[in-house]
Amino acid sequence: xxxxxxxxxxxxxxxxxxxxxxxxxxxxxxxxxxxxxxxxxxxxxxxxxxxxxxxxxxxxxxxxxxxxxxxxxxxxxxxxxxxxxxxxxxxxxxxxxxxxxxxxxxxxxxxxxxxxxxxxxxxxxxxxxxxxxxxxxxxxxxxxxxxxxxxxxxxxxxxxxxxxxxxxxxxxxxxxxxxxxxxxxxxxxxxxxxxxxxxxxxxxxxxxxxxxxxxxxxxxxxxxxxxxxxxxxxxxxxxxxxxxxxxxxxxxxxxxxxxxxxxxxxxxxxxxxxxxxxxxxxxxxxxxxxxxxxxxxxxxxxxxxxxxxxxxxxxxxxxxxxxxxxxxxxxxxxxxxxxxxxxxxxxxxxxxxxxxxxxxxxxxxxxxxxxxxxxxxxxxxxxxxxxxxxx
Amino acid sequence: xxxxxxxxxxxxxxxxxxxxxxxxxxxxxxxxxxxxxxxxxxxxxxxxxxxxxxxxxxxxxxxxxxxxxxxxxxxxxxxxxxxxxxxxxxxxxxxxxxxxxxxxxxxxxxxxxxxxxxxxxxxxxxxxxxxxxxxxxxxxxxxxxxxxxxxxxxxxxxxxxxxxxxxxxxxxxxxxxxxxxxxxxxxxxxxxxxxxxxxxxxxxxxxxx
Numbered sequence: 001x002x003x004x005x006x007x008x009x010x011x012x013x014x015x016x017x018x019x020x021x022x023x024x025x026x027x028x029x030x031x032x033x034x035x036x037x038x039x040x041x042x043x044x045x046x047x048x049x050x051x052x053x054x055x056x057x058x059x060x061x062x063x064x065x066x067x068x069x070x071x072x073x074x075x076x077x078x079x080x081x082x083x084x085x086x087x088x089x090x091x092x093x094x095x096x097x098x099x100x101x102x103x104x105x106x107x108x109x110x111x112x113x114x115x116x117x118x119x120x121x122x123x124x125x126x127x128x129x130x131x132x133x134x135x136x137x138x139x140x141x142x143x144x145x146x147x148x149x150x151x152x153x154x155x156x157x158x159x160x161x162x163x164x165x166x167x168x169x170x171x172x173x174x175x176x177x178x179x180x181x182x183x184x185x186x187x188x189x190x191x192x193x194x195x196x197x198x199x200x201x202x203x204x205x206x207x208x209x210x211x212x213x214x215x216x217x218x219x220x221x222x223x224x225x226x227x228x229x230x231x232x233x234x235x236x237x238x239x240x241x242x243x244x245x246x247x248x249x250x251x252x253x254x255x256x257x258x259x260x261x262x263x264x265x266x267x268x269x270x271x272x273x274x275x276x277x278x279x280x281x282x283x284x285x286x287x288x289x290x291x292x293x294x295x296x297x298x299x300x301x302x303x304x305x306x307x308x309x310x311x312x313x314x315x316x317x318x319x320x321x322x323x324x325x326x327x328x329x330x331x332x333x334x335x336x337x338x339x340x341x342x343x344x345x346x347x348x349x350x351x352x353x354x355x356x357x358x359x360x361x362x363x364x365x366x367x368x369x370x371x372x373x374x375x376x377x378x379x380x381x382x383x384x385x386x387x388x389x390x391x
Numbered sequence: 392x393x394x395x396x397x398x399x400x401x402x403x404x405x406x407x408x409x410x411x412x413x414x415x416x417x418x419x420x421x422x423x424x425x426x427x428x429x430x431x432x433x434x435x436x437x438x439x440x441x442x443x444x445x446x447x448x449x450x451x452x453x454x455x456x457x458x459x460x461x462x463x464x465x466x467x468x469x470x471x472x473x474x475x476x477x478x479x480x481x482x483x484x485x486x487x488x489x490x491x492x493x494x495x496x497x498x499x500x501x502x503x504x505x506x507x508x509x510x511x512x513x514x515x516x517x518x519x520x521x522x523x524x525x526x527x528x529x530x531x532x533x534x535x536x537x538x539x540x541x542x543x544x545x546x547x548x549x550x551x552x553x554x555x556x557x558x559x560x561x562x563x564x565x566x567x568x569x570x571x572x573x574x575x576x577x578x579x580x581x582x583x584x585x586x587x588x589x590x591x592x593x594x595x596x597x598x599x600x
Contacts, residue, residue, distance in 0.1 A: 225414015229522055257522040264558065265521035323574065324419060326446045347574045367572050369550035 004054035005039065009047045017048070019119040024050045026118055030091060034084035034115055055116065057109030060160070064103065064167040071172060075200055078161055080113040081106065082197035085153050089193065094123040097148050101156035102138045103163055142187050151187040154196050158182030174203060174313045214297060217389065218314035220304040222329070226322035227344045229257060232303040233280065233371035235318065238382040240279040241374050245298030247274070248282040251310065257303065258282045280372055308332075316389045318342055321362065323350045331358040340385045403482050407510035409493035411517035412526035416549045418446060420516065421492040422576035425468045427587040430579070434487040438465075440472045441493040448472075458483055466577045516547050519555035519567065531563055 010020040027038040040051040060077070063069075069077075081101070088096040098121050107114040120133040132143055138159045140152035162179045165172075178199050184190050191199065219232040232248055239246035250257045258275045261282070262268040268277045272293055273284045283295060304311040311317050317339045321329055323346050331341055343351050346364030355362045363384060366377040374382075406424065410417035421438065428434040437457075440447060447470050451463030458480040462471035471481065481489065491510065517527050546567045548555070556567045571586050573579065579587070 225412075227414065230520075260523075260525050261521040263521075264524040265554070268521075325575075325577070326418065326450055345572070345574055349578075350575060367574065369552065369572075 006052050006054045008050040008052060010050070011047055012043075012045075016119070020050075021048055023118045023121070024048070026096070026121060027052075030088075032084060032087045032091075034080055034087070034113060035118075036114060036116055055107055055109060055114055057107050057112070057114070059104050060106040060108060060164060061103035063108050064164060069164050069168045071175070074161060074165055074168070074175070075203055076111070077106070077108075077113050077164070078157070078200040079197060081115065081157055081160075082193060082200065084113075084115050085150075085157065085193055086197065088121070089150060092123065095150065096121055096123055097150070098153050099133055099148055099156075100135060100138075101153060101160050102135050103160055106160065140187065141185055149187060150193050151190045154182050154190055154193055155187075157196070177312060178203070215299045215316070215389070216302055216314040217299065217316045217318060218302045218304045218311035219318045219320060220308055220311040221306055221320040221322075222331075223322050223327050224306065226320050226327070227365075228305055228320050229303050230368070230371045231318065231320055231342065231344060231365060232301050234368065234374075234378060235382055235385070236281070236301040237279045237372055238374050238379065239299060239301070239386065240281065242386065245296070246281065247296065247298055247300050248280065248303065249285070249300045250282075250303045251285055252305070252307075253285050253287045255305075256285070258284045278372065279374075316340070318385065320344050320365075321354060323354070329354055329357065331360055331362075340388055342381075342385075403486050403489055404512075405489045405491065405510045406512045406514065407491040407493060408514045408516065411515065411530040412523055415516045415518040416572070417494075417516050418492050419573060419576055420514075420547075420549075420570065421490050422468070423573045423579065423583070423587055424591075425488075425490050426466065426576050426579060427584060427591075428488055429467050431584055431588070435485060436468055437481055437486040437489045438468045438470045439481070439489060439491045440470060441491055457481065513545050514547055515545050516549065516570075517567070519548050519551050519559055521555075524558075527559070528562075 008020070008024075010017055014020070024038055024041055027036065028041060031037070036055055037053040038050060039053070042049040042051075085098060088098055098115070098118070100117060100120050101115075105115060105117045107116055132139070134140075134143060134156070138156045140148070140155035142149075143152060158179050162183065165175060165179065178196075182190050182196055217235065219228050219235065221228040229250075232250075236246045236248040248258075258268075262270060262275050268275050270276075270284075273286060274296070275282045275284060283300070302310075302314060304314075315338065317334065319331065319334075319339055319341045321331065321341060321343045323329075323343050341358075341360060341362040342365050343354050343362050344365040345367040346354070348364065351362060351364030363381050365381055366375070368375065368378055408417050408421045408424075425436045425438050428436045438447075447465055448463070450465045451470065453464050455462050455464055455469060457469060457471070460471050460480055462469055464470065469486075517530070519527060546559070546565050547570050548567050549570050549572050551567055551569050556569070559565065559567050570590065571583070573583050573586075
């Protein structure tokens with residue numbers, strides 16, 4: 001056969017015999033690349049023999065001891081595990097719940113991801129088991145008082161991914177948010193398996209847009225007219241003067257800030273969908289119908305306006321707060337500490353007052369009439385933000 | 392003192408401010424004017440919000456009723472969110488100046504407010520930055536479609552530069568007056584007080600009221 005098999009021998013007197021037998025019988029009827037194949041079952045008076053596929057590779061827990069997982073790897077693992085769980089749900093007359101997702105049970109074999117140990121997996125018959133099954137720390141909280149559902153598996157999967165992501169030491173607000181949503185205490189607030197899987201797939205699509213870009217800084221405002229575009233342009237120009245390849249980017253096709261700039265101020269020039277003038281470089285959004293060249297590498301200052309959702313995908317957020325006392329001046333709670341808060345415009349008194357009211361540190365942006373010009377007062381503030389982003 | 396007691400008229404002077412786009416500083420300037428008239432000129436000022444959502448409600452500490460119209464006070468300024476009928480009632484309220492803060496983004500209805508409110512002075516503020524200029528053009532198109540006569544001297548821009556003013560003049564044959572930016576309308580610095588005093592005399596010609 002030119003491939004390896006393993007034979008598991010389970011003594012019939014063993015305490016875990018029932019689990020071993022149930023697992024083998026279940027695996028015998030499952031056929032999926034993410035699940036180990038069981039070829040045959042034999043028994044004699046003393047033992048149950050299981051002929052099973054030999055799986056190489058190491059568990060995710062072992063892998064994380066001496067490796068750091070990348071964003072792309074995590075996404076790939078998440079999608080493949082979701083795929084396995086979806087298969088389990090749909091393969092039989094009743095959905096099968098895995099119930100024991102944890103890093104030790106996820107085997108990485110090259111690009112392949114396998115799920116092992118189906119000892120406590122069972123069909124969802126609508127009944128609650130007397131004994132609580134699972135692993136502490138990965139088990140959904142509702143199992144203490146209720147039966148397991150598909151969303152319990154989503155919880156355990158998200159906890160497994162969270163463990164891997166924490167070990168990587170990296171930060172991504174989007175991933176943090178996905179995990180946060182799937183690990184909510186109330187199962188009704190969690191996404192179902194399909195939605196969770198779809199979110200991970202969309203994550204990859206969004207990343208393709210930024211292919212090759214080293215950093216995205218999103219500028220987002222608390223209200224209309226607080227000066228997001230002004231600050232985004234100022235920041236883009238300032239970073240260029242500091243020798244950092246920076247592009248201003250407005251992702252909303254309908255606004256087309258750069259087209260308006262070019263049309264209404266004749267100092268701007270355009271080449272390869274990049275509009276430039278002195279130290280200002282802006283990348284235009286031409287829409288889906290236009291095939292755009294590969295975006296140049298560098299730092300992207302993204303003018304998000306009021307789109308907080310999009311801003312959360314960025315590596316750093318600059319949150320612009322209006323200084324008018326009649327506008328909403330509350331700083332929202334962000335999931336990450338990758339946020340700089342800026343008050344525009346601010347005198348010393350206004351800045352201090354807002355910082356005290358919100359209980360956080362914030363920068364005061366000076367009164368400014370030309371975003372394309374780097375003044376000393378502006379430089380002082382933007383320099384501090386730059387240091388925060390690149391520290 | 393810009394207003395001399397001898398020349399002071401009993402007529403209520405109505406100044407209406409509206410913006411071409413969000414964030415161009417209408418409320419800021421309107422409050423600065425009101426604040427200046429109250430603190431430096433000792434005038435009785437009524438501030439009227441003519442918009443969908445009352446922006447200043449969050450600042451109101453004390454409720455008031457004047458001529459049957461409910462409102463509130465903010466730093467000594469009487470603020471009302473009103474309709475035309477209320478406006479007529481408030482005119483009887485012995486106010487020296489009524490300042491109307493109209494939100495252009497709400498409804499094109501404001502376009503008729505000059506007639507409705509019989510404003511003595513209208514100020515249209517815009518942001519003439521190249522990336523906001525589309526909104527200026529849309530506003531001007533609306534103005535022309537409704538056949539509203541706005542005098543050349545009624546357009547203002549905060550920190551508008553020479554190139555932006557020239558661009559606007561070339562397209563619409565109207566002059567734009569430059570205004571300085573004011574950080575906090577409730578705590579005006581001496582420099583800011585001087586600017587607003589100049590604005591009242593030079594542009595709004597209020598001294599002759």
